[in-house]
Every structure is written in C-alpha cells, then in structure tokens.
Amino acid sequence: MSAATLHILEEASTLPVLELDALIAHLAELRARKATMHQPPPREIELIQQINQCVPLPLREHWQELILLQQNRILTMAEATELAALVDSVEEREAERAGLLAELARLRGVTVLQLVETLGLRPRDREMV
Known part of the structure; x- marks a missing residue:
C-alpha cells in the first residue's frame, strides 16, 4: 500500500463506528463509479x-x-x-x-x-x- 493509503487507514481507525460506516459507504460508491467508468458500453x-x-x-x-x-x-x-x-x-x-x-x-x-x-x-x- 502507498503511504497515502496507510495514512488514510490510520486516520480512519480513529473514527467512531457511525462515521466509519459512512466512510465505507462513500468508498464503496466511489469504487462502483470507477469500475463502471472502465467498462465498455x-x-x-x-x-x-x-x-x-x-x-x-x-x-x-x-x-x-x-x-x-x-x-x-x-x-x-x-x-x-x-x-x-x-x-x-x-x-x-x-x-x-x-x-x-x-x-x-x-x-x-x-x-x-x-x-x-x-x-x-x-x-x-x-x-x-
């Protein structure tokens, strides 16, 4: 993993559970958008x-x-x-x-x-x- 990713994980580990869940939902949404960007029509x-x-x-x-x-x-x-x-x-x-x-x-x-x-x-x- 990159240093930036490790830093994000370190910061995420300090979040309360509800904020962590919200972050995970946003990351999943971001992942889905990026995945569909590369799929041909x-x-x-x-x-x-x-x-x-x-x-x-x-x-x-x-x-x-x-x-x-x-x-x-x-x-x-x-x-x-x-x-x-x-x-x-x-x-x-x-x-x-x-x-x-x-x-x-x-x-x-x-x-x-x-x-x-x-x-x-x-x-x-x-x-x-």
Whole structure:
C-alpha cells in the first residue's frame, strides 16, 4: 500500500463506528463509479464477443480431415463440395468479422489497424479460421 493509503487507514481507525460506516459507504460508491467508468458500453462488449468467436472444434477437425484428403488426392466429389461449402462459410464469417471490427473501430473513434493492435489480434491461421 502507498503511504497515502496507510495514512488514510490510520486516520480512519480513529473514527467512531457511525462515521466509519459512512466512510465505507462513500468508498464503496466511489469504487462502483470507477469500475463502471472502465467498462465498455454494452454494444462494444457484444461486438468484442462476436469478433472473438471461433469456429467450433468439431468443425475445425472435420475441415482438417478434408484438407488431408485433398492433399493426398483422395477427396471424393461429395467431400470436395463439402470442403468448398466450408471455405465459403469461413470466408463469409471472416467478412462479417471485418465488418464488426470496422463498427467497433468507428464506435471508439480509431482506425481498424489501431483497434486490431489495441485488442492484440493477430492474423488467423488460413488453414482454418
């Protein structure tokens, strides 16, 4: 704890119980105000959750199986069609994600590049996004 905090605690220890209770209530109110100041608005939270959504593990595993079959040149026509549909679906999801990033950047008044850096996002593995 800082010297200032220790001084405040020392002073608080001399207060009567009723004043101490009032101080605690004021400190709790101050803490609540500060906590809500740092919480993003609900729409930003929603956008961040949508941006961070991943492709479900079973779908990623199936994608990898189809890629392996394709690389070994034993992909059937039905599997090739399924793989193409998966690629389309993932590309559509990535386009939606780009739109979500643009909206969040607009809400925060920054560029998409600045937002990506702030959020610590990296390019996704192109084998399965």
